[in-house]
Amino acid sequence: MSYKRLLFENKDQIVTLKLNRADKLNAFDLLMFEDISKAIDSISRDRSIRAVVVGAEGSDFSTGLDIKSVMVNKQAGFKLLWKWWPTQSNLAQKMSVGWRRLSVPVIMAIHGRCWGAGMQTALGGDFRFASPDASLAIMESRWGLIPDMGGSLALREITAMDRALDWTMTSREIPAMEALEQGLISKIEPDPMAAAQAYAQTLAERSPDALAGIKKLYQYSWHHNDGRLLAKEWLLQWKMFLGKNRGIAVQKAQGKSDRQFVPRAL
Amino acid sequence: MSYKRLLFENKDQIVTLKLNRADKLNAFDLLMFEDISKAIDSISRDRSIRAVVVGAEGSDFSTGLDIKSVMVNKQAGFKLLWKWWPTQSNLAQKMSVGWRRLSVPVIMAIHGRCWGAGMQTALGGDFRFASPDASLAIMESRWGLIPDMGGSLALREITAMDRALDWTMTSREIPAMEALEQGLISKIEPDPMAAAQAYAQTLAERSPDALAGIKKLYQYSWHHNDGRLLAKEWLLQWKMFLGKNRGIAVQKAQGKSDRQFVPRAL
Amino acid sequence: MSYKRLLFENKDQIVTLKLNRADKLNAFDLLMFEDISKAIDSISRDRSIRAVVVGAEGSDFSTGLDIKSVMVNKQAGFKLLWKWWPTQSNLAQKMSVGWRRLSVPVIMAIHGRCWGAGMQTALGGDFRFASPDASLAIMESRWGLIPDMGGSLALREITAMDRALDWTMTSREIPAMEALEQGLISKIEPDPMAAAQAYAQTLAERSPDALAGIKKLYQYSWHHNDGRLLAKEWLLQWKMFLGKNRGIAVQKAQGKSDRQFVPRAL
Known part of the structure; x- marks a missing residue:
């Protein structure tokens, strides 16, 4: 480019x-x-x-x-x-x-x-x-x-x-x-x-999936009603659970590994 | 009255x-x-x-x-x-x-x-x-x-x-x-x-159309989602383009004229 | 419990x-x-x-x-x-x-x-x-x-x-x-x-109905458009008018009575 x-x-x-x-x-x-x-x-x-x-x-x-x-x-x-x-x-x-x-x-x-x-x-x-x-x-x-x-x-x-x-x-x-x-x-x-x-x-020390999820969650939450926000938060968290970067973040936080995050899933 | x-x-x-x-x-x-x-x-x-x-x-x-x-x-x-x-x-x-x-x-x-x-x-x-x-x-x-x-x-x-x-x-x-x-x-x-x-x-030094548009835009934007706001902003701007006061504002800003604004269009 | x-x-x-x-x-x-x-x-x-x-x-x-x-x-x-x-x-x-x-x-x-x-x-x-x-x-x-x-x-x-x-x-x-x-x-x-x-x-010196109404009103108002908020405010106020605690609050405010509030209506 x-x-x-x-x-x-x-x-x-x-x-x-x-x-x-x-x-x-x-x-x-x-x-x-x-x-x-x-x-x-x-x-x-x-x-x-x-x-x-x-x-x-x-x-x-x-x-x-x-x-x-x-x-x-x-x-x-x-x-x-x-x-x-x-x-x-x-x-x-x-x-x-x-x-x-x-x-x-x-x-x-x-x-x-x-x-x-x-x-x-x-x-x-x-x-x-x-x-x-x-x-x-x-x-x-x-x-x-x-x-x-x-x-x-x-x-x-x-x-x-x-x-x-x-x-x-x-x-x-x-x-x-x-x-x-x-x-x-x-x-x-x-x-x-x-x-x-x-x-x-x-x-960049944090999981790219978590950062993406937080940005999406807050942009959504600022302008939607309570019920829809409760649904959004829950669905986004499932994406965290299902992604590979959550496990890597946990190992980092526990000092057990310094593995690089994989490319973001969302 | x-x-x-x-x-x-x-x-x-x-x-x-x-x-x-x-x-x-x-x-x-x-x-x-x-x-x-x-x-x-x-x-x-x-x-x-x-x-x-x-x-x-x-x-x-x-x-x-x-x-x-x-x-x-x-x-x-x-x-x-x-x-x-x-x-x-x-x-x-x-x-x-x-x-x-x-x-x-x-x-x-x-x-x-x-x-x-x-x-x-x-x-x-x-x-x-x-x-x-x-x-x-x-x-x-x-x-x-x-x-x-x-x-x-x-x-x-x-x-x-x-x-x-x-x-x-x-x-x-x-x-x-x-x-x-x-x-x-x-x-x-x-x-x-x-x-x-x-x-x-x-x-009052600003165009009355612009002031009206800004007030309407922000009151709308505070309480509507992104897509609707992007539409509102765009439609309001067309009203600015089509009104007479925009041209007067430009001339004022460039120091070329001190013409009064015409009554507001919105 | x-x-x-x-x-x-x-x-x-x-x-x-x-x-x-x-x-x-x-x-x-x-x-x-x-x-x-x-x-x-x-x-x-x-x-x-x-x-x-x-x-x-x-x-x-x-x-x-x-x-x-x-x-x-x-x-x-x-x-x-x-x-x-x-x-x-x-x-x-x-x-x-x-x-x-x-x-x-x-x-x-x-x-x-x-x-x-x-x-x-x-x-x-x-x-x-x-x-x-x-x-x-x-x-x-x-x-x-x-x-x-x-x-x-x-x-x-x-x-x-x-x-x-x-x-x-x-x-x-x-x-x-x-x-x-x-x-x-x-x-x-x-x-x-x-x-x-x-x-x-x-x-707790205020009417329990008023406190409940205020909490509901503001939680609603932060995330709904103007028209719906004007309706909500009006409907909630009717609940205040129809409840017993409004009268008790007025008497308290005027120093005419120290009666306890009745349990909240909403």
């Missing part, structure tokens, strides 16, 4: 992905959208991958949509917004939703500006580590738009309604400290990329 | 509404309920209005239901609780739900006591600014009742279950600082009315 | 329950599961009970599942996981869900370690009071499993998704202060058992 807008590295089953258009502050043109989509698909197919870290080259995570580039390319708008069916995600929404749907944990390593399309992408991660000087913004209302890249799926899970409305209606810059206090990011780290990679390695 | 229990002012498309029964600490009698209902309907019909600020005359926002007055008037209880259909809001619930359903942002400016019916009304706002000495209370359990004015629709969006249970089961007074830390209010401001009006003006 | 793994005391209609297997750090064997299930059923049947406090004998709340004991007893796994229907709770899930379904407030008094099955049980309470030195952990991923005892029903109501994922994926120990800041516990108290009992008495 070759990428024009991304650096893709798979080291010890941990993927590090970097937005790679530093001369344009990693603004999203159609190539960026398409490369991220391809990367998500490629990670999804490889069951040996244990975790994903997403960061960026240059001074900023991303300043958002490259409007000129998308306007010049007449097909771009169509490609970004087209859906076969309303409830599926289009290419724009996949920037955020795609990470959620992966069975592995995804950690966003944010520095500098993280605005608009960059912010929506960051909201797709399971965790957001940001540098102390990071500046976040939900920028769409500045252009008379609503955020339409799926980031709202995450907002309701991490912050309060009035905070989300304030950020989105004003489109103001949110300093890292406020973002942390109000749940928009998970952690402030001097070197978010290094911290995210270290955290990915910590997570 | 004339009001007996409200002051209604529309200045530069920003409505300031004040509960106006200061001699009774703005306790809710039937006239207060009916006036607020009328005001909500009137705001709803006027598509040029950009934002609403709700405050109160006198020493307190409101000390809650005027029980004596409601008991004396035999029809009052009936008028407050009557519904044609269980899922619609009755007059009591409209005090909170009515503000949510408006397409414009609603900011509550709270000072002094904000109890019972006053608290439920305040919960209907998108934002709550309170003075440092404000005292909030979900008072209904003191009278052997549950809160039944629709404020629960907001609680789940802004705070944690155990906090909400504590406040509602004990009906204790909640100081402004605790309310802020636990999400019950958005901000503490020395002069909440002035701060709310300034914030309303900041919001 | 006699218990082998619990101390059960009913004093002035407030039940204090203590896990009573201190020599095994209150690890959950099949008897513990069965005793807790019996206790929940017994509390559920007694409409005079006003509140429940759950604590533990010895140095720790509970260090989790007694794996050896459950493995030796071949029927234990079957008994814990069996369901007649996917959406109902099995014996394992009842440890958490059972407390939620009670119509009375349940306060967990946590000291020492509260891990695995202990943590899931604690998540079933409406409130969690913990000692400053308490250590909490969602331990299942250490054994290659997902948490499957129903605690996820509470997590989504009290904390943010990324916190929940972090705790559950890493299975790390969570100090009391972090647990408080992130919503996992309600309060830090030097003597959580004494504080929980005092709080139970405060709650």
Whole structure:
């Protein structure tokens, strides 16, 4: 797989992905959208991958949509917004939703500006580590738009309604400290990329089936009623019992073996 | 429109509404309920209005239901609780739900006591600014009742279950600082009315269609599953594309024009 | 009712329950599961009970599942996981869900370690009071499993998704202060058992019908759409109006009478 807008590295089953258009502050043109989509698909197919870290080259995570580039390319708008069916995600929404749907944990390593399309992408991660000087913004209302890249799926899970409305209606810059206090990011780290990679390695000590099961369980539980959640939890646990990785995890926990986990079963 | 229990002012498309029964600490009698209902309907019909600020005359926002007055008037209880259909809001619930359903942002400016019916009304706002000495209370359990004015629709969006249970089961007074830390209010401001009006003006710099779309999107997203949210977001964005205000917003953002927005399309 | 793994005391209609297997750090064997299930059923049947406090004998709340004991007893796994229907709770899930379904407030008094099955049980309470030195952990991923005892029903109501994922994926120990800041516990108290009992008495000053109604209303409201919540709130309030305890509450509030509440109606 070759990428024009991304650096893709798979080291010890941990993927590090970097937005790679530093001369344009990693603004999203159609190539960026398409490369991220391809990367998500490629990670999804490889069951040996244990975790994903997403960061960026240059001074900023991303300043958002490259409007000129998308306007010049007449097909771009169509490609970004087209859906076969309303409830599926289009290419724009996949920037955020795609990470959620992966069975592995995804950690966003944010520095500098993280605005608009960059912010929506960051909201797709399971965790957001940001540098102390990071500046976040939900920028769409500045252009008379609503955020339409799926980031709202995450907002309701991490912050309060009035905070989300304030950020989105004003489109103001949110300093890292406020973002942390109000749940928009998970952690402030001097070197978010290094911290995210270290955290990915910590997570990789656990069974890949368990991590996948936990991610699926919680995404489900946040938005379904009690009965359906009790069923989901029970069915997912049976998958754990029937998989090979549970036994390996038990042996690890008891210090009896240091065998590697087998590729994830879900 | 004339009001007996409200002051209604529309200045530069920003409505300031004040509960106006200061001699009774703005306790809710039937006239207060009916006036607020009328005001909500009137705001709803006027598509040029950009934002609403709700405050109160006198020493307190409101000390809650005027029980004596409601008991004396035999029809009052009936008028407050009557519904044609269980899922619609009755007059009591409209005090909170009515503000949510408006397409414009609603900011509550709270000072002094904000109890019972006053608290439920305040919960209907998108934002709550309170003075440092404000005292909030979900008072209904003191009278052997549950809160039944629709404020629960907001609680789940802004705070944690155990906090909400504590406040509602004990009906204790909640100081402004605790309310802020636990999400019950958005901000503490020395002069909440002035701060709310300034914030309303900041919001009015954005497209009215975008503000309406964001409010609808987030209220929907907090309580629907991923697929339906992806559809909603996409459909709302098409309304933005098709409206006139998006173009005006872009020109404003680029400093090319200072044209006024046209009345909101949704 | 006699218990082998619990101390059960009913004093002035407030039940204090203590896990009573201190020599095994209150690890959950099949008897513990069965005793807790019996206790929940017994509390559920007694409409005079006003509140429940759950604590533990010895140095720790509970260090989790007694794996050896459950493995030796071949029927234990079957008994814990069996369901007649996917959406109902099995014996394992009842440890958490059972407390939620009670119509009375349940306060967990946590000291020492509260891990695995202990943590899931604690998540079933409406409130969690913990000692400053308490250590909490969602331990299942250490054994290659997902948490499957129903605690996820509470997590989504009290904390943010990324916190929940972090705790559950890493299975790390969570100090009391972090647990408080992130919503996992309600309060830090030097003597959580004494504080929980005092709080139970405060709650018992309110009408038992109102407390039951509030608990049902909020559990419902967190996971249903606006229309259904408006109906639920209205129907529950009619139960308050029709019950005897509302009148008693009003007389108490007005200082006119100190009559005891009658047993709860819902």
